[in-house]
Structure formats: C-alpha cells, structure tokens
Amino acid sequence: MLNVLFSTRQEAWGEYHELLSSAFASAGLDVVLATDHAPETVDYVVYAPNGGLQDFTAFARCKGVLSLWAGVETIIDNPTLTQPVARMVDDSLTQGMVEWVIGHVLRHHLGMDAHILVQDGTWQPHFPPLAKTRAVTILGLGALGLACGKALVTLGFQVRGWSRNAKTDANITCFHGPDGLKDALRDADMVVGLLPDTPATTNILNAETLALLKRGSFVINPGRGPLIDDDALIAALDDGQITHATLDVFRIEPLPVDHPFWAHPNVTVTPHIASTTRPDTASRIIAENIARNEAGHGLANLVDRSAGY
Ligand code: NDP
DSSP states (O other): OEEEEEESOTTHHHHHHHHHHHHHHHTTOOEEEESOOOGGGOSEEEEOGGGOOOOOTTOTTOOEEEESSSOOTTTTTOTTOOSOEEOOOOHHHHHHHHHHHHHHHHHHHHTTHHHHTOOSSOOOOOOOOOGGGOEEEEEOOSHHHHHHHHHHHHHTOEEEEEESSOOOOSSEEEEEHHHHHHHHHTTOSEEEEOOOOOTTTTTOBSHHHHTTSOTTEEEEEOSOGGGBOHHHHHHHHHHTSEEEEEESOOSSSSOOTTOHHHHOTTEEEOOSOSOOOOHHHHHHHHHHHHHHHHTTSOOSSBOOTTTTO
C-alpha cells in the first residue's frame, strides 16, 4: 500500500480525487490518497506550488514529488526538496499549447485585427502572404515547443527551433546553445517563447536579440515572463522593430494593473491561460509514473536540477 499526499490548491481536490483514485486502481496500485497524511508516512506527493507545502524535510520515505505543472522554477531551488521531482508532460497540456500558439501565430500572420477591430464600411482588400514566406522561431524545443513547431510546419511556415542540446528534425531548422541563438533569431518574422524560467534563459529576449528579428516582427510568449526584458520589448514596440507582442506570462502574476503592457496598443495580455493541466489525463500520467517507479523503472520526466528544468 502507498500513501500519496495531494498537495495543491484546495479546490483541486474536488476535481482530482476520484480521477486519481480510479487512475491508481487502473494502474494496479493500492493507494491511500489524502490531503493530510503525516509527512513521515508519505510515499509520493502530487504537487502544485499553490498548495502551500514548502518544507519537505520530514518526508523521509517519499520516493517522488509529481508536479501537476510543467514549469518547476518555483520549486527547483527549494533546499529541503531532495526527492526526485517529475514535471507534467501530458498530451492534453501539449495540445492546448499548440492550439493557443497556432491561434496567435495565425492572428498576426493573417493580420486578423485589421478586420476584427475595424469595421468602418471601407472595402480595402489586402491579401495576406502565405505561411511559406514566414519564418517562425520557437525558443525551446521541448514537449511543448517541438509540438508547436511541428504544427506550424504542417501549416507551411518555415520553422526554426532553439534548444540547449543539439537536435535534428526533418522539417525544423534546429539551432542550439548560446552560439546558435543569433542564427535562430536572425530575420525571423515571429518568435515564440517556450523556454523554462532558469538563470540561463532570463532576459533571453532583450534589446540585442530583439534587434536580430525582422523589422516589424511579432513576439509571442507563453513560456515564462522572465524570458523577456520588459523595458527592451516596450522600446522595440515603440520603435516599430516589433509590431505586436502577445504575452501570456509575466514576471509578476497577475500582471499589475499599472504595468505598461496593459495600456500598450501593440501588446495583447492573456492571463496565463495558454494551456493548463487537465485532471483526467494528468491523473493517468501521475498514476502511470508512480507505477513505473514502483516497477523499478524510475520516474519519467524527471527534473534535472543542475539544468533548472
Ligand atoms: P521542456 O523541458 O520539455 O522543454 C524545454 C525546452 O527549452 C527544451 O528544448 C530545452 O532544451 C530548452 N532550453 C532550456 N534551457 C535552455 C537554454 N539555456 N538554452 C536553450 N534552450 C534551452 O518544457 P516544456 O516544453 O514542457 O515547457 C516549456 C515551458 O512552457 C515550461 O517550462 C513552462 O514555463 C511553460 N508553460 C507555460 C504554460 C502556459 O499556460 N503559459 C503551460 C505549460 C508550460 P533541451 O531540449 O536541449 O533540453
């Protein structure tokens, strides 16, 4: 029998407890799932940072912490968290991100605002270019970035990707490492930020790197707020180097009401809704991951603490 502690925001218990219980049963696991196990009795923690659990010191027999979130920047540096941490990688989370990214790329590519926002009786046909004429750079070719890149390829875009380690893909031009960043960004029509928040990715989109993009290009950031130097982005928008930025994530969330992004005519703010963990599929992922670990195969999707994601 395994004791699994559910430590996320309180309201999530109602969404998850039946789904997780049946997922554990389907995975052949005998689990007591609760929100109040004594720490020293816990075998696994299902975790989200908004559950309030900060001190893992007493979780002496815990074999793993399974994050409901894909981004782990708020827990990675916790010195009491010495247990293996698995992040959320789930097809539904990925599909949500693909749909959000495709929607916002197409909005800018097709110039949809011209007709959605202005219905003034004038008839001025202006045909958008085809996707094959546009270069889209995805910063981050992980679970989410790669799926978005592949979806953009199917629409015909010229897709480039940038990652930490070298990658190859038949249809995506891949760059990696600090030396590959400039080539990944140079003359791109759009950049999509899907990097994790780590010391190495902070302000990766700054005055210098934004200047590499094609003049009049677009920035789309569903990754994490610190990827962008906010002041540099606003300067690039004001100067016309960037036509529009669609931002889902911010250094401070909720984005403070007096932040200049809210008032800027060429910024679209969405409230961290690009994608979300879905309880039905996430419950299955967690149960299967614990079953895998119990069978001696180790947890999948482990966080690499030295890399920070
Ligand atoms: P992954 O860990 O699967 O992918 C991260 C990618 O970033 C990898 O390709 C990795 O390279 C690359 N990377 C990391 N550090 C660097 C670096 N220093 N230089 C170059 N490349 C780097 O993460 P996911 O794709 O699952 O998620 C990405 C991020 O999306 C999450 O960390 C989270 O912040 C955000 N997110 C946002 C959501 C939203 O609703 N807005 C929802 C879910 C996630 P390599 O492949 O070589 O390891």
